[in-house]
Amino acid sequence: QVQLVESGGGLVQAGGSLRLSCAASGRTFSNYAMGWFRQAPGKDRDVVAAISWSGARTYYADSVKGRCTISRDNAKNTVYLQLNSLKPEDTAVYYCAAGFKGFHTVATRRDEFDYWGQGTQVTVSS
Numbered sequence: 728q729v730q731l732v733e734s735g736g737g738l739v740q741a742g743g744s745l746r747l748s749c750a751a752s753g754r755t756f757s758n759y760a761m762g763w764f765r766q767a768p769g770k771d772r773d774v775v776a777a778i779s780w781s782g783a784r785t786y787y788a789d790s791v792k793g794r795c796t797i798s799r800d801n802a803k804n805t806v807y808l809q810l811n812s813l814k815p816e817d818t819a820v821y822y823c824a825a826g827f828k829g830f831h832t833v834a835t836r837r838d839e840f841d842y843w844g845q846g847t848q849v850t851v852s853s
Contacts, residue, residue, distance in 0.1 A: 728753045729825045731750070731843065732750050733821065733822065733844045735847060738850045741853050745809075746808070747821055751825060756804040756825075757801040759780055759827055759842075760780050760833060761778050761797075761799060762824045762826070763777070763821060763822070763823060765817075765820065775788050777833045779828065779829075780801075780828065784832075795809065815852070817849060821846060824837075824840035824844070825842040826839045826840040
């Protein structure tokens with residue numbers, strides 16, 4: 728089992744920045760590919776960014792490419808999502824997820840992830 732707890736969400740004005748954190752506990756964190764997803768009201772839960780457990784490979788959704796950075800610190804069992812130049816359409820609940828994958832494998836589909844956090848709300852005002 729892997730337990731995931733997100734933090735860092737909040738209310739921010741358009742153009743602002745937020746850094747989300749996801750703290751993991753349980754099984755060896757570094758064996759898991761990690762991802763950030765988001766879900767707005769009435770919409771599907773979509774991938775925002777993902778990172779391999781080596782940290783060497785990353786993926787970004789087109790909607791956040793250039794504005795977003797995913798990173799991980801395996802020594803601290805934590806994955807981060809830096810969001811810059813935020814837009815009102817970034818408003819959503821952001822979820823952290825963990826999936827057991829190969830060293831350099833990035834997972835991007837929901838069904839590739841085995842564990843999910845409870846989510847943190849990000850609200851961007853115009």
